[in-house]
Amino acid sequence: MEDFHVFINQYLAKWKTADVEFIADVIDEAFQGVEVRDGILSHYGKELSVTGWKQAFAYFEDKKMEWVLTPISILSLNDREIMAIIRATMTLDGKLIETSNLFFQTFTNKNGMWKLIRTYEANWYYEYINTGHCLVTKKSNLKKSA
Numbered sequence: 001m002e003d004f005h006v007f008i009n010q011y012l013a014k015w016k017t018a019d020v021e022f023i024a025d026v027i028d029e030a031f032q033g034v035e036v037r038d039g040i041l042s043h044y045g046k047e048l049s050v051t052g053w054k055q056a057f058a059y060f061e062d063k064k065m066e067w068v069l070t071p072i073s074i075l076s077l078n079d080r081e082i083m084a085i086i087r088a089t090m091t092l093d094g095k096l097i098e099t100s101n102l103f104f105q106t107f108t109n110k111n112g113m114w115k116l117i118r119t120y121e122a123n124w125y126y127e128y129i130n131t132g133h134c135l136v137t138k139k140s141n142l143k144k145s146a
Helices: 002-016 019-024 046-060
Strands: 028-039 040-044 065-076 081-092 099-110 113-127 126-130 134-136
Touching: 002 019, 002 081, 002 099, 002 113, 019 028, 019 046, 028 046, 028 099, 040 046, 046 126
Parallel strands: 028 113
Antiparallel strands: 028 040, 065 081, 081 099, 099 113, 126 134
């Protein structure tokens, strides 16, 4: 798993620099993606995934935007697959936006290269609470415990 940690750091760095060629190379030909946005499920493959990355990178190309990528967890699913859970958000004009996407990305090693084979992506609205560094959904009525 040590080589996966090296890979995931490189993957996140390339994501931050909008390196669509690297991302496209990582996505496996048999890739399967699911996105949940506003309660609606969308299923897509490699071609639509690469198109989505290109559109997102192009849209923000001339804006004062910076990706904020936070690895939440790395889980070994079995002897061939590793899942990385990543929270992705951004700053625009130096201000953190109010939404995040959670990515549950499953990778496998094929011929010495890590390949993205599955993604589940969900849009997430949140508030940041400075005391306690806790993320709470806006619709939640959770309160900070003493």
